[in-house]
Amino acid sequence: MGRGKIEIKRIQNTTTRQVTFSKRRSGLLKKTHELSILCDAQIGLIIFSSTGKMYQYCTEPFRYIYIYINTL
Amino acid sequence: MGRGKIEIKRIQNTTTRQVTFSKRRSGLLKKTHELSILCDAQIGLIIFSSTGKMYQYCTEPFRYIYIYINTL
DNA sequence: TAATCTATATATAACGA
DNA sequence: TTCGTTATATATAGATT
Numbered sequence: 001m002g003r004g005k006i007e008i009k010r011i012q013n014t015t016t017r018q019v020t021f022s023k024r025r026s027g028l029l030k031k032t033h034e035l036s037i038l039c040d041a042q043i044g045l046i047i048f049s050s051t052g053k054m055y056q057y058c059t060e061p062f063r064y065i066y067i068y069i070n071t072l
Numbered sequence: 073m074g075r076g077k078i079e080i081k082r083i084q085n086t087t088t089r090q091v092t093f094s095k096r097r098s099g100l101l102k103k104t105h106e107l108s109i110l111c112d113a114q115i116g117l118i119i120f121s122s123t124g125k126m127y128q129y130c131t132e133p134f135r136y137i138y139i140y141i142n143t144l
Numbered sequence: 145t146a147a148t149c150t151a152t153a154t155a156t157a158a159c160g161a
Numbered sequence: 162t163t164c165g166t167t168a169t170a171t172a173t174a175g176a177t178t
Contacts, residue, residue: 001153002174008109015145020174021111022146027172028103031155034080035100035119039093042120045104046134050112062118069141073170074157087162092157099155103172147178154172161165 017050025055032057089122097127104129 011017025047036043036059044062047055058066083089097119108115108131116134119127130138 001155001172003151003153003176004174005153006110006174008106010112011110016174017111019146021107021113023173024103024107024111025113028100028107030172031096031100031103032117035093035096037080038078038083039089039096040082040122041093041097044116044118046116047107048114048133061120072144073155073172075159075168075170076157077170078157088157091163095156102155149177150173150175152172152174154170156168156170158168159166161163 021049025049029055029057093121097121101127101129 011020028047029045032043032045035041042059042061044058044065045056049055083092100119101117104115104117107113114131114133116130116137117128121127
């Protein structure tokens with residue numbers, strides 16, 4: 001989806017990989033949200049970047065699961 | 073992304089909602105996989121349809137988490 | 145770097161069989 | 162209902178700023 005077609009394999013160039021991560025992560029979170037709203041689905045999504053940063057999206061029931069796990 | 077633009081709100085028609093769920097769920101799983109490969113990210117995704125069916129994608133570390141939770 | 149830009153690839157809404 | 166098909170909307174790769 002861009003000026004060129006890319007193969008689905010680890011991007012070797014660090015800068016390119018980080019830029020792609022930022023763009024695609026944003027797109028994935030958006031589509032996750034849309035699916036949950038459009039189709040009334042319950043979704044939990046957690047992403048860890050290769051540098052260890054965490055990003056997440058979750059609908060209500062998944063929030064309870066996280067709270068449960070954290071209070072074990 | 074289609075013949076018409078749609079609003080992001082719960083789809084009222086059951087058939088349309090199920091068709092959309094099937095298509096978008098598939099797209100979301102694909103993009104999740106691509107992000108994990110391209111950017112070497114660890115991702116856990118769980119989707120429950122409104123009828124209770126579960127779908128998931130997870131990279132290795134998340135599989136360990138599931139096993140841990142299931143053996144608690 | 146970190147934002148924009150934009151040409152192209154991809155996803156998908158509405159149909160049709 | 163469950164597949165294709167295809168016109169259109171959207172995401173994004175690479176370039177530019």
